[in-house]
Amino acid sequence: MSVFEIEGVKAAPGERAFGYIETSRTASQIPIHIPFNIINGAHDGPTLLVSAAIHGAEIIGTLGLGKVLRDLDESELRGTLIAAPVGNTSAFEFGTRTTYWDGQNMNRAWNMADPEGSPTAQLQHAYITKLVGNADAHIDIHSGSPDSYVWYTIYESSRGTPETIERSKHMAIAFGLEQIFRTTPVRWHGDQEDDDPESVIPTIVPEIGGGADFLKDGKRQMEVCAEGIKNVMRLMGMLDGEITHESDKIQIVDAHDEEIWAGKDHAGIMIKDCERGDFLKKGEPYASVYHPFTGEKMAEISAPSTGIVLNTGVVWPVVPQGRWLGVLGDVVEEVSLDTIDLKW
Numbered sequence: 301m302s303v304f305e306i307e308g309v310k311a312a313p314g315e316r317a318f319g320y321i322e323t324s325r326t327a328s329q330i331p332i333h334i335p336f337n338i339i340n341g342a343h344d345g346p347t348l349l350v351s352a353a354i355h356g357a358e359i360i361g362t363l364g365l366g367k368v369l370r371d372l373d374e375s376e377l378r379g380t381l382i383a384a385p386v387g388n389t390s391a392f393e394f395g396t397r398t399t400y401w402d403g404q405n406m407n408r409a410w411n412m413a414d415p416e417g418s419p420t421a422q423l424q425h426a427y428i429t430k431l432v433g434n435a436d437a438h439i440d441i442h443s444g445s446p447d448s449y450v451w452y453t454i455y456e457s458s459r460g461t462p463e464t465i466e467r468s469k470h471m472a473i474a475f476g477l478e479q480i481f482r483t484t485p486v487r488w489h490g491d492q493e494d495d496d497p498e499s500v501i502p503t504i505v506p507e508i509g510g511g512a513d514f515l516k517d518g519k520r521q522m523e524v525c526a527e528g529i530k531n532v533m534r535l536m537g538m539l540d541g542e543i544t545h546e547s548d549k550i551q552i553v554d555a556h557d558e559e560i561w562a563g564k565d566h567a568g569i570m571i572k573d574c575e576r577g578d579f580l581k582k583g584e585p586y587a588s589v590y591h592p593f594t595g596e597k598m599a600e601i602s603a604p605s606t607g608i609v610l611n612t613g614v615v616w617p618v619v620p621q622g623r624w625l626g627v628l629g630d631v632v633e634e635v636s637l638d639t640i641d642l643k644w
C-alpha cells in the first residue's frame with residue numbers, strides 16, 4: 301500500500317483527497333482546471349478512472365459519480381478510484397458540448413492533444429497523461445443533452461490488445477445496461493485508433509439518460525449510473541457485492557455507420573413512428589414530420605438501412621434541418637447472464 305499522488309495531490313491508504321490539474325489559462329488568465337478526487341482504498345487493488353461531463357451538457361455521470369463519492373467507504377475499498385466528475389468545466393458551466401474558450405470538442409480528434417496547443421488540446425493532453433495515464437481501466441460517462449436521450453454502453457472494440465478488448469467488453473456487461481454497442485458511428489477516441497495497442501487500457505463509455513426524460517426519472521438515472529460504476533468496481537475486485545443488471549439478457553449491437561438525420565424537407569414537428577427495438581427495413585418509416593402551423597403531414601423520414609431501432613435519439617419533437625435524429629443497428633450477440641462468466 302502506498303500514497304497515491306497526482307499533480308501534488310496526495311491520498312494515503314484509506315484516505316481521500318481533492319484537487320485540480322491546471323491545464324492552461326484563458327487570455328484573461330482564468331485557470332482552466334480539471335477537478336479530481338482520489339479515493340485511495342485501505343487495501344491493495346487496481347486503479348479505476350471515472351470521468352464525466354467531457355461534453356458539458358451531459359451531466360448524468362456527474363450526478364452518478366457524486367453519489368458514488370458519497371457512498372464509498374475508503375476503509376473497505378481495494379485499490380484506488382480517480383473520480384473526475386466535470387472533465388470540461390467551461391462546457392459544464394455554459395451547458396455546451398464544446399469548450400467555451402475555443403469552441404472545440406474535447407471528445408473528438410484526441411490526437412490533437414498538445415501541451416502547447418489550444419485550451420482544448422491542452423485539456424486533452426492533461427487528461428490523457430495525468431488521469432488516463434495513472435489508471436488501469438477507464439469509464440468515461442456521457443448522456444443525452446437536454447433534447448436527446450441515450451441508454452446503452454459502448455466498449456472500445458477497435459483499440460488495444462485482444463485481452464484489453466475482452467476486458468472492456470466484460471466491463472460493459474458488468475455496468476448493467478441491457479444494450480451494448482460494440483461499434484458506434486461516433487468513435488470515442490476518434491482518429492486515435494492507430495495507437496500502440498499495448499498502451500490502451502480497458503475502456504467503456506456508458507451513454508446514460510438525459511434529455512426530456514430527466515423530468516420524469518432523473519433520480520433513477522443517477523442511481524442506475526452510480527450502481528453501474530459500483531458494478532464495474534465489483535467486477536475489478538475493488539468492492540464486495542453482487543453485480544446487478546436491468547435485464548437477464550444483454551444485446552451486443554453494431555450500430556450502423558449511416559445515421560438518421562433531418563434532411564432538407566424534414567424541419568418541423570417530428571413524431572417517431574417506431575419504438576426502441578423495432579425492426580425496420582430500409583425505406584420503412586422512422587418518423588413523420590408535421591407542419592407546426594397547420595398540423596398537416598409534410599414528410600416521412602425513412603430508415604436509411606435495415607436494422608433495429610437502437611435506444612438513442614432525439615426526443616424533443618421540434619427539429620431543424622440537419623439535426624441528428626437516431627441510429628439503427630444489428631444485434632450481433634445475445635449474452636445471457638446465467639451462462640457468462642464475467643472476468644477481470
Ligand SMILES: [Zn+2]
Pocket residue numbers: 355358407442443
Ligand atoms: Zn457525449
